Amino acid sequence: MVNDGAPDIEVVAQVLGGDGEAFGILIRRYEPGLLRFATRMLGNPDAAADAVAESLVRAYRHLAQCRDPGRLKSWLYRITGNRCRSHLARRHMNDISLSDAPPPALVDGTDAWAVLERGEQVALVERALAALPAEKREAFVLKHVEGMSYEEMATVTGARIPTLKMRVHRAREALLAALEEVVR
């Protein structure tokens, strides 16, 4: 029996030993980040919940294929990222709820950044993020929202570190440009 604080590698061994309930520990551990990641990738909370649920079930079914349980987090993000890409490939961009939302009402440009945390500004940021190409959006979210190192991101995405740095840099430029355009 493992407890909630047990290292991933021990929990994985417990699950593979037949204790399916132990998988709940891993869900509690990684679900918030995976949901956040998927929501930012898909721009739709319902689709994100579906993607994460499907990814976790898939991860459970194929847990024996996790070649390095010590890096389970990267493996789970990789599966979820793939699932998000599948969702994106299957639907048109106008299915993204943010695209259907009216442009947010903006406050005066001088004060705009100061009130960025306000609820009405969330849609503005999410809209700018949703406008990025998926691979740049993924790189930006993994780096700045999930706080991953470039090495972890490489494991998750399969892309090379210089490529990921370039994607993050371009995403930052695009986000700043998009937001300044609106606030101006």
Place this chain on the structure above:
Amino acid sequence: MSPLDPRLQEALDGERDPGDLPADLRDAYARLNAVTHVLKTTPPVSVASRVMAEIRENPAPVRRGPARRLIHWLGRPRAVTVRLRPVWTLALAAGLATVLLLPWSNGGPTPGVAQGIASFVGHFPGARSVEVVGSFNDWSRGVLHLNDDDGDGIWHAKAVLPAGPHEYMFVVDGERWVSDPLAGRYVDDGFGAGQQNSVLIVRPVSAQP
């Protein structure tokens, strides 16, 4: 869209102290930090109960302990490993082909009508152990070991498998997952990062000459 100042990129990458940035770049730095702060909001939903319900309803095959594996293997004799004394000619052939379908004529288990015999061969000089995991054994370790009795680095094993396609990988020294370089067919493992499973197509014995 103009390129961001490299100093700002460095600060955002944690490679430069943001306090050293000029005022205009510090402003842009603060803006992007505000953006990420907004995006870090965790959605107030959970899929845990839904996932666990699905898991309970349809439990996945588990990695069994030795005793349970033996019972499982005896109860469902899908794959049988046969240790063969290696012959020199096979060792040479092994360098060219990893998966061979050979007639079974030395008294081993007789494949059923819808089964065939698969031979797994790999060149892993210096390896301490080599095994095969795949769709035919639920990707479970410790089920199908390859042997290198003469220590020449050529590892091999045979198994009776259901006819049809199977995905597999070699696991070397218990930790290194390796695609079969000579498999001829590969499929994405579905987990991204460009990893590929090898594909073996087992022909039913009845179809073999």
